[in-house]
Structures are given as structure tokens and as C-alpha cells.
Amino acid sequence: MSLYLMIAVIVICLILEALYSGGEVALFSSDINKIKYYASKGSSAARQAVRLKEHPEWFISTALIGTNLAIIAASTLTTGLLIKTFGxxxxxxxxxxxxxxxxxxxxxxxxxxxxYAEAMAIRVAHFIRLSSYIFYPLAYSVAAISRG
Structure with a gap:
């Protein structure tokens, strides 16, 4: 893998980690009544955020899977890059x-x-929801286990 491609993939992984980790915090910290207000004004992202807040085990499992995958990929690639550079x-x-x-x-x-919990929760809601479809088998299993 070329140096520039490796750096680009590392940066993408770090951005994904930020979205998953930050999205988890934003959805936990946000006020559902404020988000419902934006949903009533027609915001589809706010409606997604309300759905995610009403089923926290779903967004938590998705966020944890995404965060862990992004961190593992970024750490592995960074380690390879640094070993190649420094020995x-x-x-x-x-x-x-x-x-x-x-x-x-x-x-x-x-x-x-x-x-900025409410604004960020609304901004990442579609991303978290799309990711939950991508990670569906794993996210479903983790959510089912967390429900008991």
C-alpha cells in the first residue's frame, strides 16, 4: 500500500471513530424533547435521532462496533506505517x-x-442508522444480549 493511501485510510478511520464515538455521546447527552421539537418541524434526521434514543441498545451496539473497528484499523495501519518508518x-x-x-x-x-449534543445527535442520526444496517447481524446480537 502506498504511503499516501495508507495515510488517507488512517484519516478516514479516525473520522469514522469520531463519528461513532461522538454520536454515542451526543445521543446519550441530548434532550429528547428538543429533538422531538425538531422532528415535529419536519426534520427527518431528528426523527431518526428520536428513534435511536427510544431504542438505546440499538445505537449503542452500532456505535461500539463502529468505534472498535475504526480504532483497530487505524491502530494497525499506523503501527505498520511507524514500523516501516522507524523500524x-x-x-x-x-x-x-x-x-x-x-x-x-x-x-x-x-x-x-x-x-452540542442535540445538534450533533441530529447530524449523526442517519449515519448511525445506516451503519446499523451495515452491521446488522453483529448489532442485532449485541442489542439482544444487552436487552437480556
Whole structure:
């Protein structure tokens, strides 16, 4: 894989991780009455967000699957890129270079999504819903287990 393609895929994975992780926080933190208000005004994304909030096990399972897949893919590709660049004997530096930016990104993204919870929940609702169809077999299993 070329260097530019690898970097592009890593960036896409980080964006997906931000959407899943941030979407989970936004849907949890948002006020359902405010979202219902936007849904009553005709917003289809707000209607999706209301459906997701009414069935939290569904969006949680989808968000967790998406977040984990994105983090695993980004970490694996980043590790390969850093090993190719610095060599295999630089283990501690490689781990540090992977974990620190990822940790800060997750904290910053979650804070932003929590601060603007209703707006972000509405913005990511279609994405989470589409992802739930893509991850359907896994998401259904996780949701069924969480329901008891």
C-alpha cells in the first residue's frame, strides 16, 4: 500500500471513530424533547435521532462496533506505517505515537459532541442508522444480549 493511501485510510478511520464515538455521546447527552421539537418541524434526521434514543441498545451496539473497528484499523495501519518508518526496535516510541494522539482526539471529539449534543445527535442520526444496517447481524446480537 502506498504511503499516501495508507495515510488517507488512517484519516478516514479516525473520522469514522469520531463519528461513532461522538454520536454515542451526543445521543446519550441530548434532550429528547428538543429533538422531538425538531422532528415535529419536519426534520427527518431528528426523527431518526428520536428513534435511536427510544431504542438505546440499538445505537449503542452500532456505535461500539463502529468505534472498535475504526480504532483497530487505524491502530494497525499506523503501527505498520511507524514500523516501516522507524523500524521494529522502537516499540515504546511507536506505542506512544499511536496512543497519545488517539486519546486526545477521543477526549476532544467527545467534549464537542457533548457540548452540542442535540445538534450533533441530529447530524449523526442517519449515519448511525445506516451503519446499523451495515452491521446488522453483529448489532442485532449485541442489542439482544444487552436487552437480556
Amino acid at each position: 521494529a526496535k522502537q516499540g515504546e516510541q511507536i506505542a506512544f505515537l499511536i496512543l497519545l494522539p488517539t486519546l486526545f482526539m477521543i477526549i476532544i471529539i467527545r467534549s464537542i459532541f457533548q457540548h
